[in-house]
Amino acid sequence: MAVGARSGTEEPEEPAGRGETPQPAASSVHRSRSESQTDPQGSVPLDKPGTSGTSETLGTAPGEEAGGSMKKAKKPRAFWKELPILIGIALLLALLIKTFLVQAFSIPSDSMQDTLQRGDRVLVDKLTPWFGSKPERGEVVVFHDPGGWLNETPTPEPNPVQKVLSFIGLMPSAEEKDLIKRVIAVGGDTVECHGSGPVKVNGKALKEDSYVFPGATPCGDRAFGPIHVPKGRIWVMGDHRDDSLDSRYHQNLKGNGTVSENEVVGRAFTIAWPINRWATLPVPDTFDQPGINKAMAATPAALGLAGALPIVMWRRRRLTAGRNPR
Numbered sequence: 001m002a003v004g005a006r007s008g009t010e011e012p013e014e015p016a017g018r019g020e021t022p023q024p025a026a027s028s029v030h031r032s033r034s035e036s037q038t039d040p041q042g043s044v045p046l047d048k049p050g051t052s053g054t055s056e057t058l059g060t061a062p063g064e065e066a067g068g069s070m071k072k073a074k075k076p077r078a079f080w081k082e083l084p085i086l087i088g089i090a091l092l093l094a095l096l097i098k099t100f101l102v103q104a105f106s107i108p109s110d111s112m113q114d115t116l117q118r119g120d121r122v123l124v125d126k127l128t129p130w131f132g133s134k135p136e137r138g139e140v141v142v143f144h145d146p147g148g149w150l151n152e153t154p155t156p157e158p159n160p161v162q163k164v165l166s167f168i169g170l171m172p173s174a175e176e177k178d179l180i181k182r183v184i185a186v187g188g189d190t191v192e193c194h195g196s197g198p199v200k201v202n203g204k205a206l207k208e209d210s211y212v213f214p215g216a217t218p219c220g221d222r223a224f225g226p227i228h229v230p231k232g233r234i235w236v237m238g239d240h241r242d243d244s245l246d247s248r249y250h251q252n253l254k255g256n257g258t259v260s261e262n263e264v265v266g267r268a269f270t271i272a273w274p275i276n277r278w279a280t281l282p283v284p285d286t287f288d289q290p291g292i293n294k295a296m297a298a299t300p301a302a303l304g305l306a307g308a309l310p311i312v313m314w315r316r317r318r319l320t321a322g323r324n325p326r
Contacts (some may be wrong), residue, residue: 083235101127101207103265105142105178106270111244113213115140115281121273122180122281124266135183135234135264137292138283139200142265143236144307145177148253149245180268181246182211183238185229185262192225193218199237202293207286213240224257233258 082291107120116122124142135141185191185201197218198205208218220241227234238244247257271279 028057084219101118101125104179105268107180111238111240111246112140112182113240113243115182115211115239116180117277118270119274120271120277122268123270123272124268126266129264129266134261135186135267136283136287137186137189138182138287140180140268141183141234141236141283142178142180142268143259144263144265145179146250146253146255146259149179149250150177178265181238181244183234184237184247185235185272186230187231187233189229189235191229191235192227192228194223194225195219202291204289204292208284210284210286211239213242216241220248222245224248227251227256227258229258230255232261234261234264235259 012290068096103124103126104121105124107116107118107122122140122142184199184206189201191199192199193199199208199218200206206218212218217240226249227235233255235247237246239246247259249257251257268281270281271277
């Protein structure tokens with residue numbers, strides 16, 4: 001007996017194998033559909049395992065999951081849509097690098113010849129000062145105008161492109177008044193130069209042939225000193241002593257020509273452009289000569305005294321204990 005909708009007659013079905021193969025009743029389609037499963041919401045019918053119904057019969061397109069949800073492959077975003085995001089990330093990274101790590105500066109004058117030429121681009125380390133690093137003798141540093149050093153130098157008006165490039169650190173800012181010089185003496189030092197030189201730091205003569213412009217004298221045309229550099233300040237000079245308005249020419253200002261360490265942007269450590277002038281900017285060997293650093297010269301004696309004191313005290317106690325009656 002067929003299960004499901006009836007045809008309206010009660011005639012018995014003829015057993016299979018007798019006569020012709022029975023044709024499926026018209027209600028078989030309805031039966032197969034009524035026996036098919038549905039999803040929990042009863043929306044789209046699904047075939048039972050093993051049934052012969054096809055996805056086309058049930059209206060299910062190829063690639064559909066159970067439950068009627070459609071898997072749609074995500075199309076890659078067009079490059080022109082991602083380009084603004086990439087540019088924004090690049091600008092943000094450049095700004096962070098300029099602020100905390102490295103900044104490029106252009107050399108505007110001849111005051112640092114022959115070490116630096118006009119138009120050179122140098123990279124300045126701005127990271128180490130965040131960790132307490134201080135300017136040291138012999139370093140080439142960039143610093144803000146302490147006040148009055150660049151009054152006579154007109155500031156060019158930058159165009160919009162220069163403003164954007166300087167903002168992200170690809171070009172030096174035309175609005176900021178920065179200078180680049182070599183540190184000759186630091187806080188606590190005594191520096192002087194008379195006649196044709198040499199420059200002396202803490203009584204030690206500097207051998208400056210490796211970086212002073214050929215033909216220039218160590219003092220240039222301005223003798224000075226002896227000058228005691230206050231703590232937290234530095235004495236700076238250009239390598240082209242005849243063409244550098246450095247500490248020698250600003251002794252009438254606050255600090256007697258010295259620059260506060262707080263005004264220092266960072267140390268210039270390499271020439272990045274042009275390519276044919278790639279080079280590092282190391283500290284000349286003359287600044288490492290023995291005795292130039294007063295603090296270092298006093299250190300061995302202080303350490304010796306500190307080490308000998310406990311031994312003397314221990315020996316004194318033993319001698320005193322041996323004299324006491326028991």
